Amino acid sequence: MASKIADVLIPLALDTAYSYAVPDGLALEEGDVVQVPLATREVAGVVWALREGQGANFKKVTGVLEGPNLSPRMRKFLDWVSWYTLAPKGSALAMSLKFPDPDRTEVVRVGVKLTENLPRRMTPARQKVIEAARDGIVRLKSELAHAAGVSNGVVDGLIDEGVLETLALLQEPVAGLPDPAFGDTTLSDGQDNAAKELVAAMGEEHPPVILLEGVTGSGKTEVYFEAVAEAVRQGKQALILMPEIALTAQFLDRFATRFGVKPATWHSGVTGRKRERLYAAIASGEVKVIAGARSALFLPYHDLSLIVVDEEHETAYKQDDGVHYHARDMAVVRGKIENAMVVLASATPSIESRVNVERGRYRHVKLPERFGGRSMPQIRSIDLRREQIPKGRWLSPSLVSSVEETVARGEQALLFLNRRGYAPLTLCRACAHRYECPNCSAWLVEHRFRRSLVCHHCGHVERTPQACVECGSLDSLVPCGPGVERIAEEVTELFPDKRTIVLSSDFPGGTERLRTELAAIAAGEVDIVIGTQLVAKGHNFPLMTLVGVLDADIGLTSGDPRAAERTFQMLQQVTGRAGRGEKPGRALVQTWQPDHPVIAALVSGDAERFYEEETRVREMAGLPPFGRLASLIVSAEEREVAEAHARAMAMVTEPPPGVMVLGPAEAPLALIRGRYRYRLLVKTEREVDLQAYLRSWLSRCPKVRGNTRVSIDVDPQSFL
DNA sequence: AGCACGCCGACT
DNA sequence: GTCGGCGTGCTC
Numbered sequence: 001m002a003s004k005i006a007d008v009l010i011p012l013a014l015d016t017a018y019s020y021a022v023p024d025g026l027a028l029e030e031g032d033v034v035q036v037p038l039a040t041r042e043v044a045g046v047v048w049a050l051r052e053g054q055g056a057n058f059k060k061v062t063g064v065l066e067g068p069n070l071s072p073r074m075r076k077f078l079d080w081v082s083w084y085t086l087a088p089k090g091s092a093l094a095m096s097l098k099f100p101d102p103d104r105t106e107v108v109r110v111g112v113k114l115t116e117n118l119p120r121r122m123t124p125a126r127q128k129v130i131e132a133a134r135d136g137i138v139r140l141k142s143e144l145a146h147a148a149g150v151s152n153g154v155v156d157g158l159i160d161e162g163v164l165e166t167l168a169l170l171q172e173p174v175a176g177l178p179d180p181a182f183g184d185t186t187l188s189d190g191q192d193n194a195a196k197e198l199v200a201a202m203g204e205e206h207p208p209v210i211l212l213e214g215v216t217g218s219g220k221t222e223v224y225f226e227a228v229a230e231a232v233r234q235g236k237q238a239l240i241l242m243p244e245i246a247l248t249a250q251f252l253d254r255f256a257t258r259f260g261v262k263p264a265t266w267h268s269g270v271t272g273r274k275r276e277r278l279y280a281a282i283a284s285g286e287v288k289v290i291a292g293a294r295s296a297l298f299l300p301y302h303d304l305s306l307i308v309v310d311e312e313h314e315t316a317y318k319q320d321d322g323v324h325y326h327a328r329d330m331a332v333v334r335g336k337i338e339n340a341m342v343v344l345a346s347a348t349p350s351i352e353s354r355v356n357v358e359r360g361r362y363r364h365v366k367l368p369e370r371f372g373g374r375s376m377p378q379i380r381s382i383d384l385r386r387e388q389i390p391k392g393r394w395l396s397p398s399l400v401s402s403v404e405e406t407v408a409r410g411e412q413a414l415l416f417l418n419r420r421g422y423a424p425l426t427l428c429r430a431c432a433h434r435y436e437c438p439n440c441s442a443w444l445v446e447h448r449f450r451r452s453l454v455c456h457h458c459g460h461v462e463r464t465p466q467a468c469v470e471c472g473s474l475d476s477l478v479p480c481g482p483g484v485e486r487i488a489e490e491v492t493e494l495f496p497d498k499r500t501i502v503l504s505s506d507f508p509g510g511t512e513r514l515r516t517e518l519a520a521i522a523a524g525e526v527d528i529v530i531g532t533q534l535v536a537k538g539h540n541f542p543l544m545t546l547v548g549v550l551d552a553d554i555g556l557t558s559g560d561p562r563a564a565e566r567t568f569q570m571l572q573q574v575t576g577r578a579g580r581g582e583k584p585g586r587a588l589v590q591t592w593q594p595d596h597p598v599i600a601a602l603v604s605g606d607a608e609r610f611y612e613e614e615t616r617v618r619e620m621a622g623l624p625p626f627g628r629l630a631s632l633i634v635s636a637e638e639r640e641v642a643e644a645h646a647r648a649m650a651m652v653t654e655p656p657p658g659v660m661v662l663g664p665a666e667a668p669l670a671l672i673r674g675r676y677r678y679r680l681l682v683k684t685e686r687e688v689d690l691q692a693y694l695r696s697w698l699s700r701c702p703k704v705r706g707n708t709r710v711s712i713d714v715d716p717q718s719f720l
Numbered sequence: 721a722g723c724a725c726g727c728c729g730a731c732t
Numbered sequence: 733g734t735c736g737g738c739g740t741g742c743t744c
Contacts, residue, residue: 040723059744094721
């Protein structure tokens with residue numbers, strides 16, 4: 001006898017949906033969340049498909065679970081993500097499902113209200129409670145007790161005697177309703193045109209992907225807020241994706257200034273009951289605007305009409321464990337599936353987004369000027385081959401005098417060096433022993449404050465030894481090269497009476513203290529800031545008028561095919577810190593190669609030329625324009641296994657036709673959370689079949705013992 | 721992700 | 733002898 005069969009996808013690392021018999025009388029629909037037996041236990045899963053068939057030997061669906069189900073669009077998206085990333089379907093599903101946390105008992109908020117009844121015995125305390133409750137307002141038990149100035153026990157006693165009745169209180173809404181008409185919407189002409197373009201595009205039958213490019217300080221946020229306002233006006237939802245660190249109080253306040261309330265936020269810090277309620281409210285469409293980290297892309301939105309990817313070039317959008325994906329690219333796909341507009345916002349767009357603009361896949365909206373008539377900082381390079389720097393010093397005389405003038409005027413200077421610690425290399429003067437990490441092959445970086453040698457690759461830390469571990473000589477360690485701590489030492493010697501601070505990701509005291517310090521800098525309590533990449537983005541320092549880049553060449557020769565692009569973006573961001581307040585800013589860039597395309601473009605301010613040049617250079621180097629470049633990550637718990645597998649894939653195995661292995665990319669071998677990773681660059685001739693090529697290739701790769709995984713990172717638009 | 725099964729070291 | 737370590741593999 002034919003009966004109903006449900007193919008249920010379980011949020012585990014399983015690649016196929018399992019079939020279960022649907023018991024008679026159980027109403028099921030595709031997308032429903034159900035409970036099913038799996039081996040010895042019961043698990044939750046999602047009905048991926050329903051069909052008729054012989055289900056006699058299948059286990060039975062136990063029941064349907066309450067809560068939001070997954071729409072066909074959502075399921076299509078998850079299928080796509082799984083297909084594209086080579087991750088098991090169940091793993092993709094696991095990113096979307098948030099089941100109630102069983103450890104957490106439901107917190108029922110009980111309200112109390114006065115009845116007609118009088119207590120059998122009146123006491124002064126009871127009298128106070130009755131007085132306080134006389135207004136008829138329903139209050140929490142504890143609130144009433146507090147208002148009456150008595151303990152909870154008195155209230156409980158009155159409840160027992162029926163003088164007060166209890167009622168379940170409605171939950172507070174998870175987020176306020178943003179009001180598109182709330183705040184000031186004064187925009188510059190440039191902003192206004194851009195905003196109108198975005199809003200108009202939202203009304204198109206197939207809303208586009210728009211690259212919103214605007215220099216630091218041009219007010220991109222206010223522009224895309226207008227698109228968010230439009231989504232809210234239409235009663236639809238908007239998602240603002242941002243790198244986790246960018247979800248700051250500052251951003252939320254800006255949103256509140258425009259919309260009257262803070263947006264709902266979704267990130268790893270939102271947990272427990274709050275996470276569950278937000279999940280449900282997003283699924284029902286009750287919450288209109290969500291600002292979230294990349295994981296927010298996998299929520300079951302009810303009616304999404306806009307996705308903004310803020311700082312689209314940020315590498316933090318890449319997820320490198322579990323399901324490997326790039327949230328910006330997945331956002332583009334989700335937008336297509338949901339028929340929502342996607343806005344990619346950045347001051348320094350990624351090359352692939354530019355290429356997509358060129359190819360006509362994305363639209364380009366530009367904000368060429370700073371808001372409020374402010375100008376971009378003047379950038380000048382300092383040729384280190386010509387300007388002599390005293391031995392053991394790192395600031396050139398002209399940079400020193402500029403810092404001097406700047407702080408003398410009561411303005412701030414930022415000295416940027418993208419190297420944490422005191423010195424990037426430490427060696428023994430007596431025997432020339434170089435301190436190396438025992439796990440990876442990286443140099444150990446001296447951290448004087450912490451008195452330790454640290455591996456910046458894997459996090460290995462050891463005490464700075466008194467005597468050389470190799471030859472035993474005492475006090476023989478020599479620091480080679482500068483880190484921010486060493487620069488701080490130099491600055492203190494040069495400017496003993498100025499207030500300085502060192503900011504890097506290992507800042508002692510954690511994010512809490514860092515936030516206070518950033519606010520102190522903004523308030524002008526510091527004269528000279530010495531910082532790593534940490535200071536390159538986000539914070540606005542109105543008094544900062546000078547940025548000195550100490551070594552612009554760091555990273556230009558790393559062998560990473562994206563080295564030039566990354567360096568350019570970073571330098572543009574950091575020099576953009578200057579002159580964001582009343583006074584104009586300038587930047588001095590110390591370099592050994594002033595003619596390098598990255599430095600030349602930075603100084604001339606001609607980003608467009610740099611990107612053209614960079615695309616050309618890549619093509620000449622045999623690197624394909626984006627969309628045909630993939631990177632494979634082989635990872636395993638043992639170094640030998642990872643290396644062997646990577647070698648096998650790069651050389652032994654014959655790649656499928658049209659696929660070429662370009663060799664190791666970025667850090668060829670890295671130890672990340674106990675797994676060795678080997679990254680290979682792959683080029684393909686044809687875009688559309690890349691996935692199929694790689695699948696067939698991988699299936700023919702020799703099996704290497706151990707738990708190896710492979711992931712792929714390509715341009716998604718090729719596959720739509 | 722769980723959970724069972726299985727094959728080797730130190731214990732009542 | 734067996735309790736338990738975690739390596740490997742399966743779950744409709």
